[in-house]
Amino acid sequence: MEKNKPVVIGVAGGSGSGKTSVTRAIYERFKETSILVIEQDAYYKDQSHLPFEERLKTNYDHPLAFDNDLLVEHLQQLLEYKSIEKPIYDYKVHNRSTETIHVEPKEVIIVEGILILEDANLVDLMDIKVFVDTDADLRIIRRLLRDIKDRGRTLDSVIDQYIQVVRPAHMQFIEPSKRYADLIIPEGGENHVAVDIMASKIENILVKNSNL
Numbered sequence: 001m002e003k004n005k006p007v008v009i010g011v012a013g014g015s016g017s018g019k020t021s022v023t024r025a026i027y028e029r030f031k032e033t034s035i036l037v038i039e040q041d042a043y044y045k046d047q048s049h050l051p052f053e054e055r056l057k058t059n060y061d062h063p064l065a066f067d068n069d070l071l072v073e074h075l076q077q078l079l080e081y082k083s084i085e086k087p088i089y090d091y092k093v094h095n096r097s098t099e100t101i102h103v104e105p106k107e108v109i110i111v112e113g114i115l116i117l118e119d120a121n122l123v124d125l126m127d128i129k130v131f132v133d134t135d136a137d138l139r140i141i142r143r144l145l146r147d148i149k150d151r152g153r154t155l156d157s158v159i160d161q162y163i164q165v166v167r168p169a170h171m172q173f174i175e176p177s178k179r180y181a182d183l184i185i186p187e188g189g190e191n192h193v194a195v196d197i198m199a200s201k202i203e204n205i206l207v208k209n210s211n212l
């Protein structure tokens with residue numbers, strides 16, 4: 001029997017906005033069905049040719065930092081129910097690992113990342129586009145705590161990167177991409193009403209696709 005077309009949900013938003021929390025909340029709803037998550041961060045360009053000191057200088061909030069061609073190719077493969085080898089990203093060394101993760105296709109695909117609504121080729125593949133909208137003060141506080149705890153950063157480096165790169169790129173690229181969203185979710189994964197609405201929309205699309 002032929003399989004239904006998978007549903008693709010894009011979860012965008014600024015760094016620290018709560019994209020991962022929203023993604024996790026949706027994942028929990030569909031984990032018994034068939035769901036996978038693709039993080040745009042896994043598709044940061046390979047920088048193995050650069051020494052560590054040079055990799056520190058990369059602007060990781062600019063669209064050109066990502067290998068979106070590979071991300072689009074992988075999404076197209078998953079839409080055809082073909083498996084992929086997803087890259088693994090290491091924030092501590094600012095580079096991809098030499099290893100990959102084998103990902104089997106699923107019925108629900110979540111693509112999550114700061115700049116996924118900025119690329120028309122990615123947007124074209126999405127059935128539902130979400131933007132997690134959280135005030136800048138909360139985003140920087142969350143990012144500070146997370147980057148020091150999980151990503152091997154110092155207080156000074158997080159503040160410096162935020163002022164020099166993250167904030168300007170947010171205003172130039174991320175905030176304007178909000179206009180492509182179908183749903184704008186204030187505050188992230190704790191917004192249970194928004195998560196309920198998304199879950200029922202995903203259910204509807206799954207039913208519709210099964211009747212095609």
Ligand SMILES: Nc1ncnc2c1ncn2[C@@H]1O[C@H](COP(=O)(O)OP(=O)(O)O)[C@@H](O)[C@H]1O
Pocket residue numbers: 013014015016017018019020021022142143146187188189190
């Ligand atoms: N509603 C919330 N209240 C408090 N902390 C939160 C909330 N949502 C997320 N966080 C925390 O903020 C940090 C960033 O959230 P995350 O979901 O990873 O954001 P993003 O993926 O958009 O960068 C994480 O450490 C997370 O635990």
Ligand SMILES: Nc1ccn([C@@H]2O[C@H](COP(=O)(O)O)[C@@H](O)[C@H]2O)c(=O)n1
Pocket residue numbers: 014015016019041044060061090091093094095113114166
């Ligand atoms: N080597 C890197 C790569 C990325 N970043 C930052 O990560 C942010 C995106 O991740 P979120 O989970 O916060 O959405 C982005 O703003 C980059 O600045 C980094 O610091 N180092």
